[in-house]
Amino acid sequence: MPPGASDSTPAATTATALAAPSGAATTAGGAPEPLLRLYGISKRFGGVQALTNVSLEVAPGRVQGLIGPNGAGKTTLFDIVSGITPPTVGGVQFAGREVSGLSSTARARLGMRRTFQRAQVFSWLSVEDNVLAALEWHGGGGGVLADLVAWPGRRALERSRREKADEVLAWCGLADCRRAAAGSLPLGQQRLVELARAIVDEPRLLLLDEPTSGLDHAESERFGDLIQSLRGKGTAILLVEHDAGFVMRMCDRITVLNLGAVLAEGTPAQIQADEAVRNAYLG
Numbered sequence: 021m022p023p024g025a026s027d028s029t030p031a032a033t034t035a036t037a038l039a040a041p042s043g044a045a046t047t048a049g050g051a052p053e054p055l056l057r058l059y060g061i062s063k064r065f066g067g068v069q070a071l072t073n074v075s076l077e078v079a080p081g082r083v084q085g086l087i088g089p090n091g092a093g094k095t096t097l098f099d100i101v102s103g104i105t106p107p108t109v110g111g112v113q114f115a116g117r118e119v120s121g122l123s124s125t126a127r128a129r130l131g132m133r134r135t136f137q138r139a140q141v142f143s144w145l146s147v148e149d150n151v152l153a154a155l156e157w158h159g160g161g162g163g164v165l166a167d168l169v170a171w172p173g174r175r176a177l178e179r180s181r182r183e184k185a186d187e188v189l190a191w192c193g194l195a196d197c198r199r200a201a202a203g204s205l206p207l208g209q210q211r212l213v214e215l216a217r218a219i220v221d222e223p224r225l226l227l228l229d230e231p232t233s234g235l236d237h238a239e240s241e242r243f244g245d246l247i248q249s250l251r252g253k254g255t256a257i258l259l260v261e262h263d264a265g266f267v268m269r270m271c272d273r274i275t276v277l278n279l280g281a282v283l284a285e286g287t288p289a290q291i292q293a294d295e296a297v298r299n300a301y302l303g
């Protein structure tokens with residue numbers, strides 16, 4: 021279904037919204053240094069050219085939209101950023117280092133997190149355990165013996181995990197359903213559980229793949245508020261979304277993909293005014 025263009029004022033075009041977050045490294049021109057840089061990415065699946073020479077950057081405290089018609093290559097690009105699939109040509113830099121050869125897990129440890137088009141939660145686990153599981157890989161070391169002796173350090177680690185989980189559950193409005201099995205919740209709350217899992221470790225970069233898909237207006241607005249709060253904390257966000265109005269409100273800049281190539285890049289106002297984008301996508 022073709023998305024409708026928004027007539028709302030793009031939040032990102034205001035001077036306040038475009039100010040660099042405090043403490044962020046900036047370029048000589050005052051713009052924040054990019055945290056994520058994709059350069060010259062092409063991807064071929066057999067006879068299908070999914071992406072051709074795509075480059076984009078996302079800075080800390082910025083929301084970069086990635087939009088385009090079905091099949092434009094958005095999910096493929098997400099898969100390349102998160103290390104699920106390698107590019108045929110080109111590469112990914114994160115926090116100033118080349119990460120093209122790193123696994124998804126290694127990239128996650130550097131501070132990348134991702135949500136999926138179809139919300140992915142551990143459906144049989146409680147909401148709280150879903151979030152705690154996302155912190156599990158920090159581990160305590162020492163195995164069963166250490167658990168039995170319950171070293172003070174281990175107790176402190178466990179306490180800090182629970183505090184972080186409590187904080188993020190409250191922040192995402194999930195405190196009241198923390199004991200419910202995640203899979204028993206409506207889709208809107210499952211998406212919040214997925215978000216809570218993704219942000220509990222305070223990632224530097226968040227990749228959101230169609231976060232409002234299947235949500236009603238109030239749920240989308242609430243999700244949007246959370247995105248803006250994360251942005252305010254300095255998180256870099258790459259947002260794939262079919263709801264054009266939502267994208268225009270959320271993003272500082274937008275990259276438009278069409279047939280695997282960059283059709284346009286600019287502020288929401290520039291993208292809305294771009295004739296080629298209107299013809300190919302916004303209608």
Ligand SMILES: Nc1ncnc2c1ncn2[C@@H]1O[C@H](COP(=O)(O)OP(=O)(O)OP(=O)(O)O)[C@@H](O)[C@H]1O
Pocket residue numbers: 065068069070088089090091092093094095096097
């Ligand atoms: N594993 C694969 N094998 C073969 N072709 C693929 C594979 N993954 C994606 N493609 C093709 O690559 C192109 C880009 O697909 P992709 O899913 O990245 O687009 P998209 O913009 O995310 O689409 P949508 O908005 O529908 O999710 C499409 O032509 C798709 O059929």
